[in-house]
Amino acid sequence: MIVEVAVPKKYVEYLDEELSLVRTVYPVIEDVFVVKKPSRKTYVSAPVLDELRKKRFDKLVVMDSLKPTQIINLVRELRKDVVDRSMLILEIFANHAGSLEAKLQIELAQLRRNLPLIKEAIRYAKIGEMHGFLGAGEYGFEKYYFMLKRRENKVRREIERVRRTRSLRRERRERLGYPHVAIIGYTCAGKTTLFNRLTRLSKPVGPEPFTTLTPKSYKVRFNSLEAVVTDTVGFIRDLPPEVVEAFYATLEEVAESDLILNVLDSSKPLERIMGEVETSMSILSKIGCKGKPLIHVLNKIDLVSSERLNGIMEGLTRVLNNDQDSLLPISAEKDINIDKLIMLVEATLRKVLRK
Numbered sequence: 001m002i003v004e005v006a007v008p009k010k011y012v013e014y015l016d017e018e019l020s021l022v023r024t025v026y027p028v029i030e031d032v033f034v035v036k037k038p039s040r041k042t043y044v045s046a047p048v049l050d051e052l053r054k055k056r057f058d059k060l061v062v063m064d065s066l067k068p069t070q071i072i073n074l075v076r077e078l079r080k081d082v083v084d085r086s087m088l089i090l091e092i093f094a095n096h097a098g099s100l101e102a103k104l105q106i107e108l109a110q111l112r113r114n115l116p117l118i119k120e121a122i123r124y125a126k127i128g129e130m131h132g133f134l135g136a137g138e139y140g141f142e143k144y145y146f147m148l149k150r151r152e153n154k155v156r157r158e159i160e161r162v163r164r165t166r167s168l169r170r171e172r173r174e175r176l177g178y179p180h181v182a183i184i185g186y187t188c189a190g191k192t193t194l195f196n197r198l199t200r201l202s203k204p205v206g207p208e209p210f211t212t213l214t215p216k217s218y219k220v221r222f223n224s225l226e227a228v229v230t231d232t233v234g235f236i237r238d239l240p241p242e243v244v245e246a247f248y249a250t251l252e253e254v255a256e257s258d259l260i261l262n263v264l265d266s267s268k269p270l271e272r273i274m275g276e277v278e279t280s281m282s283i284l285s286k287i288g289c290k291g292k293p294l295i296h297v298l299n300k301i302d303l304v305s306s307e308r309l310n311g312i313m314e315g316l317t318r319v320l321n322n323d324q325d326s327l328l329p330i331s332a333e334k335d336i337n338i339d340k341l342i343m344l345v346e347a348t349l350r351k352v353l354r355k
């Protein structure tokens, strides 16, 4: 599968991150082009469409969120498959989903993404401009639409059932009275590596975004104090709303935690780290975690020189809320400062529990 990638101007500074998302699903990228001003009808301009028609590729990946009409117009113009950023992120999620809950959530999100597309196709079929992809014109689409609608309701009920089981498990744990520590952060920051280090488990880790899709909890001893630690789904800039709704419901554990560890990747440029702190903080406030004790864990320090590390620490100290939050450089992989982190978690939890 060879893909052609369109990147909007607003994402050019994050080109490497956007392309790493694409490569997770489509390793062979034929070409990348920047879209300065998206067209309302086909997203890319008419001259670019002409260029694209001459090229050999199987799929056009657009790293922006497209309207159903834009997708349908592009497919009709190019006679090729078109995938936008939301669909791509959902595909990555689908490839990584292990648990039943994650699989159902992805199916629901994909249904919610596809239903408006099919509605649009019905509209086209009705004005006689597009033949039904089920070969039955407008009636084929309509039948398909209602079938998916029924499936959507069924999946929704199923998810509620699975979530109830998970929340019962959580209540049982709470009755046992353990404090709760949630590990959050941008995707690939090293959350699961840290979780594994603390729990001595070996949950899957990897350089691909969104390796972890189901939150995992485990009991950990922080010196004299035992607590339950939860690993969570990573964050990324501009998450599609379908994904936010589906996945970040699993973040309810974070909202109920006593302490949050926000994992940051120190091997990235400072501006990028700052941007990621911003993304994480805005998601935290959306899920009702404002004012919770936070430890910013600056991970992967084995990859940076002490000079660079000092620069990053200074930069972060300036933007973080330092009266309340702590900042600690570590390497989860190379076991640097993990003992310090354990002491800091213990001390912070003691303070919180005394309140």
Ligand SMILES: Nc1nc2c(ncn2[C@@H]2O[C@H](COP(=O)(O)OP(=O)(O)OP(=O)(O)O)[C@@H](O)[C@H]2O)c(=O)[nH]1
Pocket (backbone or CB within 6 Å): 185, 186, 187, 188, 189, 190, 191, 192, 193, 194, 204, 205, 206, 207, 208, 209, 210, 211, 212, 213, 233, 234, 235, 299, 300, 301, 302, 303, 330, 331, 332, 333, 334
């Ligand atoms: N050099 C170095 N690499 C690390 C460190 N911690 C994690 N990594 C690497 O960073 C990559 C991502 O690690 P994960 O633990 O999977 O990251 P995550 O935050 O759980 O990512 P998602 O679950 O995908 O959101 C992996 O390739 C790890 O081996 C570290 O301290 N040093």
Ligand SMILES: [Mg+2]
Pocket (backbone or CB within 6 Å): 191, 192, 193, 204, 205, 211, 212
């Ligand atoms: Mg992970």
